Structures are given as C-alpha cells and as structure tokens.
Amino acid sequence: MQEERRINDGSVAPHRIAAALRARGDQLIVLVVLIAIWQALSAALGTYWVGSPWGVATRFAAGIADGTLPGQAFYTVIEAVAGFTLGALPAIALPFWLRRAPIVSAILDPFMVGGYGAPKLALAPLFILWFGIGIESKIALVAFTVFFIVYFSAQAGVRALDARLVQMAQVMGASERHVARHIVFPGAVPHVFAGLRIAMPYSIGGAVIAELISANRGLGYLIQLGATNFDTTGIFVALAATTCIVLAGNWSVTALERRLLRWRPASDLALQAGS
Amino acid sequence: MGEPLLEIKELAKRFAARAGGEASPWVIRDLSFSVADGEFLTIIGPSGAGKTTLLNMIAQIDAATGGEVRFGSETAPIGDPKALRPGLACRIGYVTQDDHLLPWRTTLQNVLFPLSVQGRLTAETRARAEMLIRTVGLNGFEDHYPHELSGGMRKRAALIRTLVYDPPVILMDEPFGALDAQTRTQLQADLLRLWNLGRKTIIFVTHDIGEAIALGDRTLVLSRPPSRIAGEHAITIPRPRDVRDIMSHPDFAPLYQRIRAQVQ
Numbered sequence: 001m002q003e004e005r006r007i008n009d010g011s012v013a014p015h016r017i018a019a020a021l022r023a024r025g026d027q028l029i030v031l032v033v034l035i036a037i038w039q040a041l042s043a044a045l046g047t048y049w050v051g052s053p054w055g056v057a058t059r060f061a062a063g064i065a066d067g068t069l070p071g072q073a074f075y076t077v078i079e080a081v082a083g084f085t086l087g088a089l090p091a092i093a094l095p096f097w098l099r100r101a102p103i104v105s106a107i108l109d110p111f112m113v114g115g116y117g118a119p120k121l122a123l124a125p126l127f128i129l130w131f132g133i134g135i136e137s138k139i140a141l142v143a144f145t146v147f148f149i150v151y152f153s154a155q156a157g158v159r160a161l162d163a164r165l166v167q168m169a170q171v172m173g174a175s176e177r178h179v180a181r182h183i184v185f186p187g188a189v190p191h192v193f194a195g196l197r198i199a200m201p202y203s204i205g206g207a208v209i210a211e212l213i214s215a216n217r218g219l220g221y222l223i224q225l226g227a228t229n230f231d232t233t234g235i236f237v238a239l240a241a242t243t244c245i246v247l248a249g250n251w252s253v254t255a256l257e258r259r260l261l262r263w264r265p266a267s268d269l270a271l272q273a274g275s
Numbered sequence: 276m277g278e279p280l281l282e283i284k285e286l287a288k289r290f291a292a293r294a295g296g297e298a299s300p301w302v303i304r305d306l307s308f309s310v311a312d313g314e315f316l317t318i319i320g321p322s323g324a325g326k327t328t329l330l331n332m333i334a335q336i337d338a339a340t341g342g343e344v345r346f347g348s349e350t351a352p353i354g355d356p357k358a359l360r361p362g363l364a365c366r367i368g369y370v371t372q373d374d375h376l377l378p379w380r381t382t383l384q385n386v387l388f389p390l391s392v393q394g395r396l397t398a399e400t401r402a403r404a405e406m407l408i409r410t411v412g413l414n415g416f417e418d419h420y421p422h423e424l425s426g427g428m429r430k431r432a433a434l435i436r437t438l439v440y441d442p443p444v445i446l447m448d449e450p451f452g453a454l455d456a457q458t459r460t461q462l463q464a465d466l467l468r469l470w471n472l473g474r475k476t477i478i479f480v481t482h483d484i485g486e487a488i489a490l491g492d493r494t495l496v497l498s499r500p501p502s503r504i505a506g507e508h509a510i511t512i513p514r515p516r517d518v519r520d521i522m523s524h525p526d527f528a529p530l531y532q533r534i535r536a537q538v539q
Contacts, residue, residue, distance in 0.1 A: 164371070165377065167361060168371065168375045169377075169392070170361035171336065171367070171368070172392060172393070172436075173362060173365040175392070182388070186377070186379040187379075263378055263379040263380070263420040263422075265422045
C-alpha cells in the first residue's frame with residue numbers, strides 16, 4: 001500500500017507543479033502588460049494625472065526605507081484585523097446557535113438581509129459620530145461590514161447540513177453536542193471560508209474608506225493627504241500598499257483554508273483558490 | 276431458536292400527506308415477523324417496497340404509523356418522531372446504502388468515531404479497531420480521507436465503523452448494492468467471516484436473490500407496496516459457506532426459483 005501511495009504522488013504532483021508554474025508565468029506577463037500600459041499613459045498624459053510606475057516605485061521604496069509607509073499601513077492593518085475578528089467571530093457562532101432556534105432565526109432573517117444590504121459607506125459618518133475619529137470608529141465599520149458577509153455564508157453552511165449524516169451519528173450514540181461539534185461545524189467550515197475570503201478585502205477597504213473620511217493616520221489618510229496636495233504619486237503609493245495588504249490577507253486566508261480543509265478533494269480546493 | 280430478540284407486529288407506515296393533498300398511500304401495512312438472537316436474516320423485495328423505511332423504523336430514525344416494533348422488552352414509539360431513540364442506546368447498528376462516512380475524518384478517525392462519542396475509546400477498543408481495519412484490508416489507508424478511497428474501501432470502512440462498537444443487532448441496507456460483482460463477492464465473504472467471529476443478529480436488506488441466499492439463515496420476501504411478508508424461506512445450505520461457489524450447491528437453484536417466483 002505504501003507502494004501505491006508513492007506511485008500516486010509521483011504521477012500527480014509534477015503535473016500540478018507544472019500547471020502552477022505556468023499560471024505564475026502568465027500572471028507575470030499580465031502584470032508587465034499592465035505596468036506598460038500605465039507607463040504609456042503617464043508618457044502620453046503626464047505624470048500629474050496618472051503618476052508613473054517608476055515614480056510610484058521609488059516613492060514606495062523611500063516610504064518603506066524611512067518607515068512612514070509601514071507605520072501608516074500598520075495602523076490600517078490593525079483596524080482591519082481587529083474589525084475582521086470582531087465581525088467574523090459572532091457571524092460564525094450565531095448560525096450555530098440559531099440552528100437550534102429556527103423561530104428566532106426566521107424572526108432575525110429580514111433584519112439580517114437589511115443589514116447585509118445597507119450601504120456601509122453611508123454608515124461611516126454615523127460610526128464617527130458615535131465612536132469618535134480614533135481607531136474605534138474604523139474597527140466598528142469593518143466589523144459591521146464583515147459580520148453580514150460571513151453570517152450569510154456560515155448560515156448557508158449550517159443549512160446545507162446532510163440530515164442523514166446526523167441520523168447516522170445519532171444511531172452511533174452521538175449527543176446533540178457531538179453532532180454540533182463533529183458534523184455541523186466541520187461541514188460548515190468550507191462555507192465559512194468562502195465568506196471569509198470574500199470579507200477579507202472588504203475589511204481592508206472598509207478601514208481605508210473610514211480613514212479617508214476622517215483620520216490623521218493610516219493608508220486612507222495618506223490617500224486623503226495626496227488628494228489635498230494634488231500628489232497623484234502619493235495616492236498611487238497608498239493604493240499600491242493597500243493592494244499588497246489585500247494580497248497578503250488573501251494568501252493568509254487561503255493558506256489557513258488549505259490547512260483546515262485537507263479532507264476535501266484537491267479539485268475542489270484548486271477551483272476555490274482560482275476564484 | 277428461543278425468545279425472539281426483535282419482533283415486528285402488524286407494522287404500518289404512511290408518510291405525512293402534503294398540505295391540502297390527499298392522504299399518501301400506505302408504504303407498509305400488516306407487516307409482521309420476528310428475528311431470533313444471533314440470526315442472519317435477509318429481506319428481499321422489489322424496489323419501492325419500503326425496505327429502507329422498514330430498517331429506518333427498526334433503527335428508530337423514523338416513526339411507524341401503526342403496529343408494534345419490539346426490541347427485547349422495549350417498544351418503539353408509534354407516530355411520534357420526537358420520542359424516537361435512534362439506535363436505541365447503541366444496541367442497533369445501521370449500515371446504510373450510502374456509506375455516510377464523515378468526509379472530514381480519515382479512515383481511522385471514522386472508525387473510531389462511534390467509540391469516541393460513546394466515551395469508550397480505550398487502548399483495548401482502539402486495538403479492536405486496528406484489528407478490524409487489518410481484517411478488511413484497509414491497513415495502510417488509515418490516514419486517507421474518504422474521497423481518497425475506492426467505493427469498496429469506503430463500504431468496508433462503513434461496515435467496520437459499525438462493527439467496532441459491537442452492537443448486538445446490525446441493520447444493513449443494500450450495503451454492497453452499488454459495487455462491481457467481484458468487489459461485492461469479496462465483501463460478502465468478508466462479512467460472513469466477520470459474522471462468524473461474533474455471531475451478531477443481522478437484518479440484511481437486498482434486492483439480489485443470490486445475495487439473500489448466500490448470506491442468510493432465513494430469507495423474507497416483501498410484496499409490492501403496501502408491503503407485507505409474501506414468503507419466508509429457511510436457507511438450508513450449511514455454514515461455513517463459500518460465497519464464490521454458493522451457486523453450485525444443490526439447494527441453491529430450487530431456493531432461487533421459489534424466491535424469484537414470489538419477488539414481483
């Protein structure tokens with residue numbers, strides 16, 4: 001049987017590595033083309049309007065070297081991570097409690113849909129009014145945004161539960177607590193991650209937008225500052241930093257997902273990672 | 276064969292009518308039989324004869340509409356799904372048509388699952404689990420997830436997941452239905468060998484007459500719905516039996532023909 005496993009790895013792995021390398025190569029080509037277009041635009045319209053890749057890159061490097069960029073980015077990341085955690089944890093837990101209380105769940109449903117649909121940007125001034133212009137209002141906005149996205153994913157996961165698996169577990173002596181822990185929860189994890197992956201960029205974006213409206217720190221503040229000073233390059237530097245953070249966040253969520261969802265067929269994971 | 280371990284009397288089942296619709300027809304009506312301790316009973320019937328429904332009612336994951344299901348001195352609640360006790364305190368095991376392995380657990384974790392929820396995970400039961408895994412040839416695949424196993428391996432895992440906690444009665448619902456002939460014969464042989472180790476009471480539902488004869492001490496034939504017992508046949512072929520060669524036994528052909536005449 002050892003033999004068989006080795007043969008399996010031997011035939012599948014190189015093929016998948018080759019495919020991954022190929023995709024990386026193609027991604028690099030797309031990146032180069034995008035930068036070339038940007039460069040062409042800046043040559044045609046002038047750096048005043050669109051900056052230039054080289055200008056942004058040098059300012060970006062300088063910002064990192066003197067520590068200002070990481071400092072501002074750190075502030076934004078703290079807001080995003082804190083808001084993400086505060087929003088996601090109750091959003092994951094709530095559907096599990098509500099599974100046992102279908103009536104409460106039905107009562108809450110329209111309010112949840114309303115909260116999901118509410119334009120979060122419009123709420124930013126309210127949060128600033130309530131929580132001040134410090135870090136708290138940003139965290140609140142991010143948490144509020146993340147909560148509804150993750151809540152509906154987790155709820156879908158809980159509802160997609162296979163009733164036969166539960167019955168079989170009960171026949172084998174599983175209590176309600178066992179069912180929740182060993183069947184409902186692991187079954188919902190893929191859905192939860194789908195929600196987390198969608199919510200992650202929103203958490204960074206929410207933090208930046210909240211800072212744009214009112215802050216004296218963070219990447220949103222840098223964008224605002226750049227806009228005030230007609231400093232296009234400064235805006236692009238802040239945007240580039242935001243993008244890097246989103247990519248890193250996405251990578252972290254995907255890595256965690258791969259670890260927790262080893263039990264899924266590889267094709268499922270590949271499809272999800274590609275999306 | 277002494278006092279019956281399990282007794283079904285005038286069992287009846289119809290599913291709840293759809294809102295505003297007519298009452299749904301009876302699936303099972305006036306069905307009576309009993310099973311002795313240590314007996315291997317096979318039940319055969321046409322598709323749609325309510326075979327799975329019957330097992331669900333015995334396992335208490337579905338409530339009967341009328342009649343009686345008695346296990347030892349306990350009777351199952353009638354018409355009240357909330358009062359059901361699935362598996363009746365782990366004394367009735369159930370191997371379903373689909374394997375229903377938990378996809379997020381490895382083979383070993385799946386096999387240990389009943390022991391762990393029953394709080395019986397000891398060095399001794401763990402050793403038993405490992406013994407069963409070896410007996411059905413799943414050693415080397417303990418750390419594989421269900422999607423990495425073949426159909427036959429998944430069936431084996433599902434089978435020993437029930438055997439591992441040693442319920443006195445095991446219900447089997449066409450467990451080998453979806454497999455190729457060769458894997459199926461192999462699994463039938465495995466099952467007989469395992470049954471010889473511990474002589475449990477088994478109720479094995481199938482639509483394959485050959486399988487019903489090869490495995491059972493006795494075969495019941497179900498009629499078309501509303502199902503009742505259409506025939507009963509003692510399988511006289513002596514044990515131990517070789518399932519690969521069962522058809523060459525002189526008793527096989529006459530039994531097969533008598534049963535086939537009743538299965539419609």
